[in-house]
Amino acid sequence: MEAPPGFTQDFKEKEVCRLKKSLYGLKQSPRAWFGRFTLAMRKYGYKQSNSDHTLFLKRRNGLITCLIIYVDDMIITGNDKGEMEQLRQNLFAEFEMKDLGRLKYFLGIDVLRSKQGIFICQKKYILDLLAETGMMDCKPIETPMMTNHKLHMEIKAKLADKERYQRLVGKLIYLSHTRPDIAYVVGVVSQFMHEPQAAHMEAVIRIIRYLKGTSNHGVLYKSNGNLEIQAYTDADWAGDKGNRRSTSGYFTLVGGNLVTWRSKKQKVVALSSAEAEFRGIARGLAEILWINKLLTELGLPPKGTSRMMCDNKAAIQISENPVQHDRTKHVEIDRHFIKEKLEAGIIELPFVQSEDQLADILTKAVNGRIFNHCLGKLSFGDPTTQLEGEC
Template sequence: MIITENDDDALRDLKHFLGTCFKIKELGPLKYFLGVEIARSKSGISFCQRKYTLDILEDAGLLGAKPKKIPMEANVALMPTGSDPLKDPTRYRRLIGRLIYLTITRPEITYAVNTLSQSMHEPRKHHFDTARRLFHYLKGAPGQGLLFSLNGPLHLTSYCDADWARCPFTRRSITGYCIFLGKSLISWKIKKQVTISRSSAEAEYRSMPATTCELTWLRYLLQDLQVKHHQPATLLCDNNAALYIAANPVYHERTKHIKLDCHTVRERIQNGEIQTTHVQTKHQVADIFTKPLPTPLFQSHLGKLGVIDIHTPT
């Protein structure tokens, strides 16, 4: 059990109460929990899963693999057919299942794992080959993880993006977003949209209410934790058409079928809970959650996510 509190007296009272109800042993400051390794420094707190990653590589038989710089080749679209089915799909399913747990400290592999997990019902050879490339990427930096910085204002900033008709089989778009508290990445998500969007603007706009709902929940959470957040959260999007829809209260043929989503975002804007801002595509960090990126852009976004490797020699 992990216990946290910003009041030392309240924390001491809680531990005393638990000690009277259960037989417990205090292990001190958090260092390791369910495969997650925690380290502290003057810069902040870092989370990684180095041992867990090495266990996955050993399970895959790729501890000696040659490292790769990106988890997935750019412009790759995995089809459900195209090669022979695997003779033993249980191994593929086990490895992908373990990778899903790894995404809690490795946000940069979320898109690749999400794509590979969609083939678990009938994995094929080209799916496993793509998974092997991901293992080669993990071999390059098994101790990579997230840094939660001690510096910077406690302000919510989010990036939302969508890749229109990304799925080659269903032609549904992919929604991706990431949310920062100050400099620290605290929430991210990738999900295939439930409907087919008829334009890139519609696909981009559908990612905005999903991000808005997460921002609203985080504001309530910060309030419960007694963290003041008076200013509106910032929502950055690289699609001007989607931003115009959020600002324009007039509905027309292109937007009336997404009126509910429009209300979700616009109501939060009018209440002063969020403010929308345009961001250039090259600075759209959420791109890493919606598509495979070329190496230079991937490495650039990786640094912006606050992903570090404390095991790298300095």
């Protein structure tokens, strides 16, 4: 690199600087930084998690300390106060950094604490998005997308601003980290990033209008005295009007708290509704196994069988029946994968009707377990009584 201003008089002709720190401006900068940080954490006696490589764990005298890092922002937690203080001192000596105290704001996520539990939301992120799009004074809307939408690539349709569309959808994808209610609709609009049309842009604007009226929504985490793992899976058969692929989704709860959720269009066309549900069960099962592994590494191994709710009897029967069916040849690997975990007692597949499943989800929402209005209006009162009137 060339010598910076003020040092040129000490350099001879054709002499340059040799760069020793590869932190900024290079493609391998993140890899170099994370490798350097990992070596430091191992030197302090921390073990890198196999479930999440950005998570570092250390056990001492029956206590545990956890550190999770995203680029150069990190969170330290645990029940070993002495080790946490020692880790801070080690990091200060090794790197140039500062302690911001108790976690309040992290990567655009607000963290609020009350007697009910810990509430996370992205209100500031939503307000910044509304200001950027000039929609601070827009009229809110009650739903993020029309029921039975028919979004697809139309022939010779009017095109939208591609750059603006990609920027808005990218922000919505990050926003869905604390907003499971928009996970499906964001997954739909993100399918048209390569060539957005006017109808797709209108769908994105509708999502932003929905966020205008629900900027205080987020996820509440509370202690319910158990770590029981539950999962709900569902799929729509041939829901995509363009290529007739199905969309499957799931969300998982640990101890009654919502921890992961996903909505994703399947890679192949399902020949029946049972097949679409079956593929959704396989993806939900993979998520349960990952959560089991992560809890085990944290020293909290699951004690019982995880329950995965499904509303399709045919998919459950295929999973439990050991007889080879001709109609399941193309999903044979998924079938054996699910059957193996059923026989091992890792999961069970109770049948739940769609209406009962929805009622159960709404009950948990009203009780403040999944969604809640934050920042004064509802989150710090009794959510059950206060939400009854609004519902």
